[in-house]
Amino acid sequence: MATRPPLVVVGSVSADIYVEVERLPSSGETIAASSGQTLAGGRGANQAACAARLSYPTYFCGQVGPDANAILVKDALASAGVRLDHVKSVEAPTGHAVVMLQPGGKKSVINVGGANVAWPMSENSVCRLTGNIEQLIKRAGGVLLQREIPDAVNLEAANIAKSANVPVIMDAGGADSPIPKELLKCITVLSFNETELGRLTAMSTNSLGEVLLAATKVQEMGVKEVLVEMGKNGSVLVRDKEPPIYQPATLAPVVVDTRGASETFTAAYAVALIELQPPAEALRFAAASASFCVRNEGAMPSMPERSSVLQLLKEYPVVEKYSIPNEEDCCVLKYRRGEGAETERITAPIDVSTREVNTFEEQVSGIQGTRKVMEKLKIGIVGFGNFGQFLAERFCRHGHRVVAFSRSDYNDVAHRMGVSFHRDANGFCDEHPDVVMLCTSILSTESVLRSLPLERLKCDTLFVDVLSVKEFAKQLLLRILPPQVDVLCTHPMFGPKSGRTSWAGLPFVYEKVRIGEGASMDRCTRFLDIFASEGCKMVEMPCKDHDVHAAGSQFITHTVSRILGKLNLETTPMDTRGYETLLKLAENGDADSFDLYYGLFVYNPNAVEELQRLERAFECLKEQLFGQLHQTVGERASLTAKRIPVTH
Known part of the structure; x- marks a missing residue:
């Protein structure tokens, strides 16, 4: 397969400090925040992370400072798969922002440009990018820009791209000042929200018709295509001499945090554009991608993987039922010509009757089933401790x-969460849940399962386990449950701590052990869709293979963390980053019960071998150390003997 030309993102990166407050402080006042965290952000970095998570080769060109925030943001970008060969360290501090989150979704932001605005300039405010960046842009599939860095940097990058016929996509957000005319003439696609569009054109953008009129004015400034995001009202693409394309929003089941949704939309559209997807399909892909970003806290952690987006596109392939704008808004000014004007009816995204297969959907032919309406499930959780509550909260959100x-x-x-709670197994089973999820410990699962009055459940109930050992769970469920009951073995490889803010990118391993056809398969798919829609990395794997991998990763991690815990390590005035990592690992060992660790050992047949390998590795290391020590002592003794004068 030929190497795909990369997407090059030239832009901003920052460390965003999020604090939740009941209100903003008054002058001279100090208030306490209910929570706080620091996450990587910045429009440029967010877009680069999104493109990389959508499995497109992506380079980020930007600047960071000589500080801890630089490590934070670079680690986050690298984790998303972004290439950082052209990230430069400068004397200015890494860009950062304080985001004050208030009740009702309100937020106030204080932004410090730092390294983002410290690009080197000549006396006449001209920026010259390095030769390496210039060559990278010239061989790119597309260049993505934003306005949180100086316009001179954007102009230089856009000029280089234009000279090599590389499309330039620019996010108009990030600055209130007018976009330089010479920059506008280099842009292939200019992306706005309706507020930013109104500010640039000084026109009203309160309706779709007004948005389209304002977009044609931007085209008169030299921009080929204008992309306008209108949040829950969808988006519209206005192209030169082509009918505008309207895309309804792909609505999320729950909206938690809208930060990063705009960057996700633009980056996803850029990826689809470079992949030569038709504009209507590119809009669908962008809308589906953006719908994931609002479901969890934080921008970058919430950006979806490509598989999750493609899954969502399979669920909503029919567009005839999308609500098209009203008749008045459907007539738009296509060209402005002197005193008169032509009118053109706005087009829907795709008329599926004219196409047999959606290009994006061709990439996921292995995904089964297409559902126009996602029916809600009744999910029964057996074991309502920390992990059961953790899952229940997310299920309720959906x-x-x-x-x-x-x-x-x-x-x-349970009452606070809106969950129906039972301490009596009969009452629980009489609720007739579609899915029964066993959130019990490894050691207690068999006794709990045998205590359930299975005859009170629906005969085709789906049973799901979440144990960390899978072959044991698989055989146990097959042995105890009636043959007509469906069985799905899963291992969400995260918990209340690691998945507190987002499940995006976290592995969810599963095997469809015994799933019937038709409605049974549909129910199983709908259950798995909960995790896929949260951005989990969905890994279908036989239980035996899971246990082999888990013994070499999970059991070893638990073992090493418990060994470190036995050492009673403490912080020192000179802790290195490596030592801090060890301290955190020791804390993780203390957080998990010994019963869990014991279960991993007893019920995973591969654990004993891994423990023996660990012992052999430790003995080998000791032999190497003491062997070198004995050799050194021997050499020194020999040297000392030679220096001692011999007396007669």
């Missing part, structure tokens, strides 16, 4: 009904 059973009293917690 609109599924959750019922829970536990012998401990979690009634107050």
